[in-house]
Amino acid sequence: MRIVLLWLATAALLLAEPNLSGTWKLNHDKSDFGRAPRPGSVVTKIRQQGGELSAHSTANGRVNEYRWTLDGKESVNVISGNEVKAVAAWRGPILQVRSKATVQGSTLAMTDQYSLSADGREMTIYRTINGPQGEIEQRYVYDKDLSDK
Numbered sequence: 001m002r003i004v005l006l007w008l009a010t011a012a013l014l015l016a017e018p019n020l021s022g023t024w025k026l027n028h029d030k031s032d033f034g035r036a037p038r039p040g041s042v043v044t045k046i047r048q049q050g051g052e053l054s055a056h057s058t059a060n061g062r063v064n065e066y067r068w069t070l071d072g073k074e075s076v077n078v079i080s081g082n083e084v085k086a087v088a089a090w091r092g093p094i095l096q097v098r099s100k101a102t103v104q105g106s107t108l109a110m111t112d113q114y115s116l117s118a119d120g121r122e123m124t125i126y127r128t129i130n131g132p133q134g135e136i137e138q139r140y141v142y143d144k145d146l147s148d149k
Contacts, residue, residue: 023148024044025042026042026141043058051070053095074086091113096111097110109131111128113126124139124141125142
């Protein structure tokens with residue numbers, strides 16, 4: 001009986017929807033940018049409350065802000081001057097975001113999968129981009145700024 005209860009408790013934790021809130025700094029050494037150029041400094045502040053997530057990201061001095069509902073309904077944002085339509089929904093402990101945008105006349109389809117480490121100090125985004133150059137796979141690893149309360 002104890003084993004069953006332990007297994008159920010572990011399964012519940014693994015299926016829980018984590019809270020991605022916090023200030024996150026890109027860890028270049030743990031990330032893999034695929035064929036894309038290595039970005040400079042990237043800091044993203046995420047606020048997740050209820051069924052919404054909002055983010056304020058600064059990369060190389062450029063600021064982007066976006067909001068998603070986390071219920072599988074479409075959200076529309078303008079990022080780097082381009083309209084981006086996205087659908088975000090939880091798949092167990094993974095936040096999956098499927099988005100589409102037209103950039104310089106080409107359609108890009110992107111799938112991001114956000115996950116947190118067990119201790120909540122590391123966020124990993126596995127990204128697949130489909131566009132004119134084919135498929136690109138990337139991994140962005142962020143460290144949580146623990147001084148941010």
